[in-house]
Amino acid sequence: MIDPVTLAVIQAGLQQVCDEMDLTFSRAAFSPVIAEADDRSDGIYSAEDGSLIAQGSKGLPVFVGVMQFSTRTLVERIRAGITAAPEPGDIYIVNDPYLGGTHLMDVRFAMPVWRQGRIWCWLSNTGHWPDTGGMVPGGFSASAISAEQEGLRLPPVKLFKKGQLDAEIWAIIQSNIRVADQRIGDVKAQASALMVGAERLGQLLDRYGDDTVTEAVARMRDLAARQMRAMIGLIPVGSYQATAFIDSDGVVNEPLTIALTVTRRGDGLTFDFAGSSPPCMGPMNSVRATTLSSVYLAMRHIFPDVPISAGAFEPLNVTGIEGTFLDAQYPRPVSGCAAEVSQRIAEAVFAALVQAIPDRVTAAPAGTSGNFGLGGNDPETGSGYVMYQISGGGYGGFAGGDGIANGCSTIGISKAPPVEIMEQKYPVLYRRYALHEGSGGAGQFRGGMGLDYEIELLRGTARASFVMDHGRTGPQGALGGQDGAVNRVEIHQGGRVVIPEHLSKAQDIVLQPGDRVRVRTPGGGGYGDPAARDPARVAEDVALGRYTADEAAHLWPR
Incomplete structure (x- = not known):
């Protein structure tokens, strides 16, 4: 032994x-x-x-x-x-x-x-x-x-x-x-x-x-x-429902629904996704491995002290994904599954379990990796390039604190590459890189701020593509908190501002030198009744420019 x-x-x-x-x-x-x-x-x-x-x-x-x-x-x-x-x-x-x-x-x-x-x-x-x-x-x-x-x-x-x-x-x-x-x-x-x-x-x-x-x-x-079962024991026996939405699949401009019921019986949890949308035409399908892993990582967020091992997954049972867009079969396209759908799955888990164990679960985080691809040929070097930009967003408020600003995506610890590195390797200039002010959802504890960045193409012709999310609805607030701000994408071309039809998804946008792309990522959802927020915290947010005085008066009226 x-x-x-x-x-x-x-x-x-x-x-x-x-x-x-x-x-x-x-x-x-x-x-x-x-x-x-x-x-x-x-x-x-x-x-x-x-x-x-x-x-x-x-x-x-x-x-x-x-x-x-x-x-x-x-x-x-x-x-x-x-x-x-x-x-x-x-x-x-x-x-x-x-x-x-x-x-x-x-x-x-x-x-x-x-x-x-x-x-x-x-x-x-x-x-x-x-x-x-x-x-x-x-x-x-x-x-x-x-x-x-x-x-x-x-x-x-x-x-x-x-x-x-x-x-x-x-x-x-x-x-x-x-x-x-x-x-x-x-x-x-x-x-x-x-x-x-x-x-x-x-x-x-x-x-x-x-x-x-x-x-x-x-x-x-x-x-x-055993440790995961002990943590599950903190959840009252019963069922908890939640719903999360994908903006669209990129082809059909209608939202996709993730319907979830989490049930605790004994020392196990069942995550039932029956009622979720059927397989979609565009690339927002999720394969089975990613769907299950998304549930696992959500539980990892909630119970971070449980060691990472296959044993931690044994008490978790996922059902009801057959025949939905969460169990993609060949040849369904899936480019958005790991970076986007996975985070909506985690959001649904958070929204369900915050009802049961509110002191351990946050309001919804930004929940998008902000996938922005740019490809072309740099005339200065004569070489082709493919630039991939990921970005952070606001985390949800939680019992006892405000959400983190510009945190990494729900699915990992990956962070946006430094601006200096991107400008050195690619023919671009970052005109803006700041917090998305006012994006955190109101609550007793507000959501964190998203990111606001703007990239200009300096030379050559390039093709831009986006697969993001939360452009139609913001990250969910919890227990009376308000949703965070939505994701916003703008393409500035020849004095015109173009907003993609699918808000957070587009492809093959041809950029010329001087054209710019601006992205404002979502803020986190608010936690708890906004009326219960400490006025000193509101005043601090206004003093630091996170919200204007008018925004604060509207979000936290007295």
């Missing part, structure tokens, strides 16, 4: 292995979206069923569940003879959303770790590539109606064979993506992260022994399950 001290040390050691993989990946990557924005994640997964053993603390939470499903699918395909069996030094690549994934831009690598001639575990990581082909630079096609229009789709194949990059597979990838010559930097960084992880994990196994670490992993899973 492993003692508690050794168990704690091994648990921390496995976490450290993943953290080192994350750090290696970001430091070595070429693309700002990985190197600066940290849109990536690394983890350790079971050799038996792909279940999560450990993940880096700085990795995107949405990838926690997703890589578990993709690794499980890989293991199953190998056993079935569909995918070639691994040998030492092999690394598989896969981005197929329908095989336990997200969208095509999230490219996953998986590598087995061998011990005494057998696979002890799998190491896997995901990195957001700036482009994987498709209709528009960056892959965020707002009006795609099939998977083929979104980009290159790869089933699990060996990109590295016995430690060597497979030139033929790499040639196929390069032939189907933009700025292909730049991707080798990300590929080598992604592979290097796994190799560092294998070395560090080997040292841990050598120190404590394979059997001891295997026992520790089983104990970690059991303890995580």
Whole structure:
């Protein structure tokens, strides 16, 4: 029987292995979206069923569940003879959303770790590539109606064979993506992260022994399950309903509905999505792996002290997604699933459970990654480029405090790349980068402010595309709090201001030098009755320019 001290040390050691993989990946990557924005994640997964053993603390939470499903699918395909069996030094690549994934831009690598001639575990990581082909630079096609229009789709194949990059597979990838010559930097960084992880994990196994670490992993899973059940015990027995909305699917200009009933029975929770909208024509469908992972990450927000392990997911049961847009099947387009739909799912979970445990759940956060893709050719360098901008927004107010301003998206810790880096790499100038003042929803504790930025194209011609959300309705307030401000997109061209038909979604907007794009991201929802807000807090907000005096008088009347 492993003692508690050794168990704690091994648990921390496995976490450290993943953290080192994350750090290696970001430091070595070429693309700002990985190197600066940290849109990536690394983890350790079971050799038996792909279940999560450990993940880096700085990795995107949405990838926690997703890589578990993709690794499980890989293991199953190998056993079935569909995918070639691994040998030492092999690394598989896969981005197929329908095989336990997200969208095509999230490219996953998986590598087995061998011990005494057998696979002890799998190491896997995901990195957001700036482009994987498709209709528009960056892959965020707002009006795609099939998977083929979104980009290159790869089933699990060996990109590295016995430690060597497979030139033929790499040639196929390069032939189907933009700025292909730049991707080798990300590929080598992604592979290097796994190799560092294998070395560090080997040292841990050598120190404590394979059997001891295997026992520790089983104990970690059991303890995580027990801790999650203990947290669920804080929720009163019963059912709680909530609804969240997607602006549109980018093709049909009508909102999509996420209908959720959360039921606590015994020490488990059931998340029933029956009644949600059917599969949609545009790219706002969500694949099963992303839908389940979205529920998991929402619970991670609510109960952050439960360790990250497959055991933490065992008491959580997701039902009712069959036949809805939350269980996309090929060839439904899915570019918006991980970045946008996932956050609406989490918002629905928050809106349901804030009724049951108001002291542990916030009002809705901004809930959009603000996906903005810009692609073209820079005449100054003669090179093509694909720029990908993500942005933060306001967090919801909570029991005892106001929401964070310009926080990262609900699904992860990825942050907007520094303005200086973006201006250095791309032919753009940021004319504005400030808080979206007045965007936080009113409440006893107000929502945080969104972001207000404006980008000007300096030279050449470029194509802009957006897949965002919360342009029609703002993030939900809770317990009497008001909704946060909506997402606003404006294109300034030749003295005209154009607002996209779908508000937060558009593609193939041709920009000329001097044209500008302005985006104001949502503020968080307010928490509690606005009339209960401390007047000193209102006065402080006005003094700091967060709201005008007239706005404050309207939102918090006396």
